Amino acid sequence: MEIRILTADDASAYYALRIEALRLAPDAFSTRLEDALNRPIEKTKENLSLEYAVTFGAYIDEKLVGNVTLSRNTSPNMNHRASVYAVYVTPEARGMGTARRLMEELIAYAESWSGLEKLDLMVASHNEPAKKLYNALGFEKYGVDVKAMKTKEKYIDEDLMVKFL
Secondary structure: OEEEEOOHHHHHHHHHHHHHHHHHOHHHOOOOHHHHHOOOHHHHHHHOOOOOEEEEEEEEOOEEEEEEEEEEOOOOOOOOEEEEEEEEEOHHHOOOOHHHHHHHHHHHHHHHOOOOOEEEEEEEOOOHHHHHHHHHOOOEEEEEEEEEEEOOOOEEEEEEEEEEO
């Protein structure tokens, strides 16, 4: 398995993985599938080129099978913080430590980012495997955002988690 930072050259593979994630795990993301399908690939290229955000990809046999994004807050009074989001691993790459490897790379990168002190993330309260991983990596739950997301069928609560670097 290879973990590396994605660039604009990876936009097509990342876009395809993102569409898969939204199809297979719609309750895990605030982005709706129909919105992602209508977003031009150029927007994905732009997002992968931002100076204040980095997306890591996991590759197995040259196929992108997982991703995670770290986005630093750009406000002067809040740039000691960054958010972790868009964590996804394909079903065939689960149970192999892919998410852990992605998160470890992200944390190591965050620790080297000058002035960064804190990582925030939100995870669906019912997603026990993800919460177990985040706890093992030093994230702590500090609250619950009740009814954080609303789909046509239901509300989804999210646990708020933090890791101090």
